[in-house]
Amino acid sequence: MDVQTLTYLIVGFTFALYIGIAIWSRAGSTKEFYVAGGGVHPVMNGMATAADWMSAASFISLAGIVSFVGYDGSVYLMGWTGGYVLLALCMAPYLRKFGKFTVPDFIGDRYYSQTARTVAVICAIFISFTYIAGQMRGVGVVFSRFLEVDIETGVYIGMAVVFFYAVLGGMKGITYTQVAQYCVLIFAFMVPAIFISVMMTGHILPQLGFGAQLIDAAGNNTGVYLLDKLDGLSGELGFSQYTEGSKSMLDVFFITGALMFGTAGLPHVIVRFFTVPKVKDARISAGWALVFIAIMYTTVPALAAFSRVNMIETINGPESTGVAYETAPEWIKNWEKTGLIQWDDKNADGKIYYAKGDTNEMKIDRDIMVLATPEIANLPAWVIALVAAGGLAAALSTSAGLLLVISTSVSHDLLKKNLMPDISDKKELMYARIASAAGIVMAGYFGINPPGFVAAVVAIAFGLAASSLFPAIIMGIFSRTVNKEGAIAGMVLGLGFSALYIIYFKFINPAANSADHWFLGISPEGIGMLGMMINFAVAFAVSKVTTAVPQNVVDMVESIRFPKGSGEAHDH
8 A cells, every 4th residue: 555545544544533532522611621621630631731742843843953953953852841841840730729721811810910911811822823833834744745735735634623623622622632642643753763773773762772883784783873973974964063063052051941941831731730630630740741751852862863864875875976866765756746855956967965065956844854754764654654644643732732722812811801701601612712713724824834944933932932921920929029010011021022033033134143143142042031031130120119019919829839728847
């Protein structure tokens, strides 16, 4: 059976599964739509959280960016993983104890202000739209290759599927769908990684294969380590050493920080901890999610390195002199049809050659690496089809979570808590579904006209979350002195500074997007951390010169941090 037929079968089966689950778990109330009724088992919630968090950027783009930039790509691994730990330990249990549906709900009540709530709603929607653009782009990339449709058509198909189960099932439908999606995406990610690790190093665990010596076709040890081979190939072709970074230490620090604090401020991940029955369950599900996430994240560097070696050797041939286009591997011609790989025969010798600089004849989109890896390694057709299903599962699961944030921000925080306080439960649910539908249409537009490759777009969303929502949440939990004026000023200036910096270098003057023109050498991907520092500084400064926080709000902060009757530690 050919790859396309298998892809239709496997992807069709997974879509039928997701839609079946959505129908079975249809939301009948706003509580079920927003937080799945608050009765999800911690292990299942851990799986759903992992699927929600491991987006198309994790599944499709992360290994691709590490594969192309080597050491510099480690900022994504460190930032996203560290951010999840920060979220699980410092924020999720406290927000769960507070007991509200959404992040703007927490900010509105903690800072006793409808204005603060509205600013938080705008931040949440802005971040979610930036993030969802990357997801829809990922959906389009998968469909364009494996179902042989153009990227626009692929995005439309993805929009239709997400619309069905996100609008119908709400958080209840999304949660159980995400459990299925996690199983699909982790299986789809690990199978090719294990296959290639065994083929190239003889190790069944990719994590061990990453640091092992390569074997030849007969299974004999070559005595050459994988990373040494990559460094040698990179140097030979004019690329920087795979195991050495080109970014400044300050920029690495800021990008890692922006990704880390941005992860902790992502509204669609935070809301997942409201779906379990108790605060203790929120902690347990956070631990399980970290285990489920670690399975993929410890495999990413290995898969990236295996893919890079295979890609270079299949394009350039064993002698690194290039291969004739007529005899080139099928995967190159397959991906050429999508426009994500382009060949320009500069010297008119009929050979394909991949290198850095003027001699390079290949333009390769980073986002194809994980999807193309099974083809590059000549794995069975069912593995190729499985990876397509996994990429779609990753993109659709996060898209659904983000759409829920958009719909709840509009219906619950903007309408119910602000503009239409007397609205009925049924009407609120209707507006939530309308907001989801509008969100999908806008997300589709950004998926068809994306502002960059998937991981970069998502990195920008994390930077915006770091500079706006994260400080407001963390100060709301751990500070008794930050008032509404401070929080509002901090969010507005933090988000405004970061957004303007990103828009300038990414859209207004992309020609100046280099370390020579960046402020202190900090890239747009890392500026969110500086925006976060501005947010904290402004919030504390403004709070000092304005009215004190009311006593009832101080008491509320205390009740979030300390269980009733526990008191603070003291000597007896």
